[in-house]
Amino acid sequence: DAGVTQSPTHLIKTRGQQVTLRCSPKSGHDTVSWYQQALGQGPQFIFQYYEEEERQRGNFPDRFSGHQFPNYSSELNVNALLLGDSALYLCASRETGGAYTGELFFGEGSRLTVL
């Protein structure tokens, strides 16, 4: 049973470029969230997708956008990259329905470096 998979694992971009990160949720999961983890900090919530719609968003600018596909996989897009966007981007999934207590399944993350 595959867990949450993310690609690419590492990438380097320059300021002003655009990046797309991809995520496949754990089998049976239909809700995907994205988190940004800067060096020395905890993960910060970017947004959450369910039924191909953004359902909840954290305090991130519009340069951060996403998409969820019918197979529940998801993409995170960041436009006009800034040096401060350098971070580990984590995708997390869960199964909707039943009582949600906060347990998420995380992928290994995509390490983005902006030069």
Next chain:
Amino acid sequence: DQQVKQNSPSLSVQEGRISILNCDYTNSMFDYFLWYKKYPAEGPTFLISISSIKDKNEDGRFTVFLNKSAKHLSLHIVPSQPGDSAVYFCAAREYGNKLVFGAGTILRVKS
């Protein structure tokens, strides 16, 4: 504005002894509190949670205590094992699906 704070960046304990990791929060609206563990090059993995209406939850060697009046929670690991060495994140569930994380505490268990 950090709503969840882990004030100890690191903790070192001897194998077999108790590890106590602490976390403070400011938002009274959090309804669940969780601990996640993270090894290098891996994503965080869920460890244990507690509802805001409880004051203790136990799962094997791991116990989480919640003191709502002090807005404080702690994770106790007894006995500590070398494999417990990792970064531990305290997290709290805000409305909807959003989790708010602390900055993490690096636990080193010496054998």
